[in-house]
Amino acid sequence: MTQNNHMVETLIGAIVVVIAAGFLIFAYTSTSSGGLSGYPIEARFTSADGITPGTDVRLHGVKIGSVSGVSLDPKTYLAVVRLTIRSDVRIPADSAIKVTSAGLLGNPYLSIQPGGSLTNLGANGQIANTQGSVDIMGLIGRAIYGNTGSASGNGSSVTSPKPDQAGHR
Numbered sequence: 037m038t039q040n041n042h043m044v045e046t047l048i049g050a051i052v053v054v055i056a057a058g059f060l061i062f063a064y065t066s067t068s069s070g071g072l073s074g075y076p077i078e079a080r081f082t083s084a085d086g087i088t089p090g091t092d093v094r095l096h097g098v099k100i101g102s103v104s105g106v107s108l109d110p111k112t113y114l115a116v117v118r119l120t121i122r123s124d125v126r127i128p129a130d131s132a133i134k135v136t137s138a139g140l141l142g143n144p145y146l147s148i149q150p151g152g153s154l155t156n157l158g159a160n161g162q163i164a165n166t167q168g169s170v171d172i173m174g175l176i177g178r179a180i181y182g183n184t185g186s187a188s189g190n191g192s193s194v195t196s197p198k199p200d201q202a203g204h205r
Contacts, residue, residue: 074101074122075159079133079146083168084115086144087135093119093146100125103146115168119146126156127163134167144169 081087084106093101101121109116121127130151137144148163157163 074120076104076118076120077127077157077161077163078116078118079163079166080109080114080116081135081166081168082114084117084135085169087117087146091145093121093148095125095148095150128153129155129157129161131163132165132167133163135169
């Protein structure tokens, strides 16, 4: 009887392991987590907030690559973003790239706007026309408090009163 119980427990354990392995394989293949083969290019941004290795690179909403690395250029203080683009996709040399997101709270991604050049970026090419990420909280703050133009950035400003008709303040 005890040997029969051990056999049932072993069989149930094996079924659980097979189901878990099947789930992991499904998740790995359906999320495009596999290694992306393609050619490397780079872009330099003044702000790359939210961009990390693995971030999607899209062209007209279609994923064509991913971010392979992000670093800081110590001389220019620009964020250097390295991308891997699918081999079957060619990027015109005069294309632009920007950091954007899918909605207000969506994950950031890089969006490429193709240019009209007849020459394409090759391996280790660089996209020169970049637009960094937008500070959403800063925009919301300016919309709520107004753009006061104060140097302190705290939303308050001091103005001197305008003189009246007689020139008195």
